[in-house]
Amino acid sequence: MSTEIERAPFASTARMLIEGVAEGPLLWSDTALSFWGGVDPDTGIVIDQAHPLHGKCLKGAILTIPGGRGSCTGSAVLMQLILAGTAPAGMVFCQSEEILTLGVIVAEEMYARSLPIAVITPSAFADLEGVARLHIGNGLVHEPGATSPAIPVRPAKHSSSVALTASDLALLSEEAPKATRTAMRVVRRMADLLGAEKLIDVAQVHVDGCIYTGPASLDFAEKLADWGGRVVVPTSLNAISVDQAHWREQGTDPVLSTAAGALADAYVRMGARPTFTCAPYQLDSAPAPGEDIAWAESNAVVYANSVLGARTMKYPDFLDICIALTGRAPHAGCHLTENRKARVVVDVEKMDGRDDSFWPLLGYRIGTLAPNAIPVVTGLEDARPSADDLKAFGAAFATTSAAPMFHIVGVTPEAASLAEATGGADLPTVGVTRRDLANDWHHFNPTTGDPIDLVAFGNPHFSFDECNALADLLAGRKRNRDVTVTITVSRATHAKVIEAGIAGELEAFGATFVRDACWCTVMQPIVPPKARTILTNSGKYAHYGPGLSGKQVRFASLADCAAAAMTGKAPGGLPLWLV
Structure with missing residues (x-):
């Protein structure tokens, strides 16, 4: 006689971040996923080589993960998937999630396309491991046929509880440009999702949505520009997907380069500054301590809050420009002092x-x-x-x-x-040894002493001081002829290193500069098609690089990267301080 106890079909109530009904095969993982650098925006295949779902296709599935992580561009990738027909049928999380949810909100507001997003408890989430198929709808997440009248159905969606000023209401009225009205609807929906009681003014915005993730990102920006969109606060632009002035001589794909350039131009048409850097904290316009701002780009958000003491949420792509067009942001997240306190030591x-x-x-x-x-x-x-x-x-x-x-x-x-x-x-306290x-x-360097084809500096963009330090390491030497050495920088930093003579020293060694773009966005042949292994001193690129480039990526210190540029070999083992 079998002693195995038959499992009851899964069913749980859910908080619906996005209403809707969907059913499909379950893709479950207990590891959060960054859609940017983690999911191919055209195919929906998971490309993050370190993620348990690597190689799986999201199309038509019910993606069930704790939530998103990493890049603010996840919203743009998800909207591209939705419009391309390669998105999940629905998503289930066990924590509040703003970046991916915002991608669906914009798809609804701009294109009348959507997918349901549900949040369930962590214990219910854990019970989903091993389930084959899942249904989302009417405030429930359940296996097909497992609905129960004992589970209360969530009431209909309530109206917004965000208190709007007369000026806010004017931005929603027919008197405002269509771009402003649309942007304000998105801001209000996100504020409601976050439980914000009101909206606040911001001093500046940094837009990450200028990164080209596919035709949807370009169409979104051009629609807003054509609908009369104009930023009302100082607005800087993140690194884009192309060096606007030099892409032809660099030999990058003309179709993609033209599209990426057009996307950048659409944001400039709306009044944003063509700063094109993923390190806006290096600019003279960096915010002051305590200043409320609205920055996207994950590393910039973390730096602004942590190092500068400014106040910003981790704003998703597309919400950034919506805030720039209205000057208003949800009074939530790290804008509130109580939400800036540590929760783990x-x-x-x-x-x-x-x-x-x-x-x-x-x-x-x-x-x-x-x-x-x-x-x-x-x-x-x-x-x-x-x-x-x-x-x-x-x-x-x-x-x-x-x-x-x-x-x-x-x-x-x-x-x-x-x-x-x-x-x-x-x-609670945890330790790092x-x-x-x-x-x-060793995770970044599973093998050592590898031949290196490319040394990649500047993710985030290299600063003036980093360029100077690298020039000192390479002074009077020449690169290995089989190694490409490329540095990505902002326009502002590039102008400064030219004026200081540092650019000339690095170019004499054999290094090249790429402005505007960053390693998360550069195209071939900046990453040489025949290259097999890349060496970087960036932990960010060491993580995202394999999925984005299709190459092996190794990690080392600045000095070891400089040495590899001359020897053509990655370090042979652990740095001395780790031995």
Whole structure:
């Protein structure tokens, strides 16, 4: 006689972030997923090689993951999938999720296309592992045929509870340009989703939606521009997908380059500044402490909140320009002091002799330990990290965590003490050891001493100081003829390194510059088609690079990357500080 107990069909109530009905095969993972760099926007195939769903196709499935993580561009990728017919049939999360949800909101408002998104409890989420097929609808998530009258059906969608001023209502009226009305509807819907009681003014916006993710991203921006869209606050633009001035000589795909350039032009037509950088904190217009801003681009959000002390949510692509067109943002998230406090303590073992590779490795590790919670880091009170160290830390942290900021006791402005960062709360503590970081180094470098075809610098964009440090390492030397060395920078930084003579020194070595684009967006042949292995000092690119480029990507310090540019070989083993 069998003693196996038959499992009851799964059924659970749900909070519907997006209403609708869908059914399909279940794709379940307990690991969050960044759609940008993690999902091919044309096919819907998961390209993040480190994700458990790697190689799976999302089309027509019920994607069930804890939530999103990483890049703010996930909203743009999802909208492209929706319009291309390669999106999931529906999605189920176990935590609040704004980036992917915003992609569906915009698809509804602009194109009348949608898919349902449901949030269930973590325990119900865990029970879904092994389920073959799932149905979403009417406030329920269940296996087909498992509905039960004992499970209450969620009431109909309620109206917005966000208090609007007379000026807000004017932005929704027929007197406002169509672009403004549409943008304001999106802002109000997101504010309602976040539980915001009101909207606030912002001092500036940084738009990440200018990255070309496919025809949908271009059509969206051109529609807003054609509908009379005009930014009403100072607005900077993120790195785009092409070096606008030099793509022809660089030999990038003319069709994609033209489309990417047209997308950038649409945002400039709306009054945004052509800054084209993923590191807007390097610009002279960087915000002041306590200033409410609306920045997208995950690493920039983390840096603005954590290092500059400005206040921004992790705004999804498309919501950024909507806020720029209205000047209004939800009073939620990190705009509120109580939401900026740490929720977990991370104690770091003392590691003497460390080099600059310490910071991206540590950021990557802490992101995995705090995938959704703001961490406060102890053990680095005397570390004295540079702005570039914190940039590298924050960018790597933002690839593995959905949290919008971090604190480092004695380093970041809202963490003069542990008590200040935590608000006095008694929090759980986790540790990071030298062995942990050695394991992460080996994760990025499963083999050592590999021949290197490309050394990639500048993800996020290289700063003036990083260009200068690299020039010092390479002074009077020549690159290996079999290695391409490329540095991505902003227009502003490029002008400064030219004026200082640093650009000439690097070009004499054999390095080339790419402006406007970043390693998350560059096209072939900037990444040489025949290249097999890329070396980078960026934890962010070491994570996203394999999926985005189709190449092997290895990670090393700035000095080891410089050495590889001359020898043509990746480091032969762990850096000394990790041995």
